Amino acid sequence: MTGKHHAWFKSWSRDPDGHLLHSSGLRVLVLQEDGYTDLExxxxxxxxxxxxxxxxxxxxxxxxxxxxxxxxxxxxxHQRNPS
Known part of the structure; x- marks a missing residue:
């Protein structure tokens, strides 16, 4: 039996600017600086x-x-789907 979040990855995509977009409308900015990745x-x-x-x-x-x-x-x- 699967939980309600079993296909969570289908709700995510990357917009033309390289930011992550959730089906809810939430846009996550991917910032990569000094060897680390920050999400905002x-x-x-x-x-x-x-x-x-x-x-x-x-x-x-x-x-x-x-x-x-x-x-x-x-x-x-983001880790599974690098730009």
């Missing part, structure tokens, strides 16, 4: 993500945990 959310896409989640009935107090989970997915997707 785009402010405009964060508003889109929050509006989408709120329309689905997600409580505000759960949004931070969801963003953290998505950033973990973004890091793994």
């Amino acid at each position: 959310t785009d402010d405009a896409s964060m508003a889109i993500f929050q509006a989408r989640e709120a329309s689905r009935g997600v409580p505000v107090h759960d949004l931070a945990a969801r963003v953290q989970r998505l950033l973990g997915e973004a890091a793994e997707w």
Whole structure:
């Protein structure tokens, strides 16, 4: 039996600028400096993500945990799918 996140990688893609894009509208900027990779959310896409989640009935107090989970997915997707 599979969990609800068994195909999480299908929700991710890379936009023409090289940043990661989730199906929720969250855009993750990939910054590579001094031998390390840093991931940061785009402010405009964060508003889109929050509006989408709120329309689905997600409580505000759960949004931070969801963003953290998505950033973990973004890091793994980026490693599996190098630009």
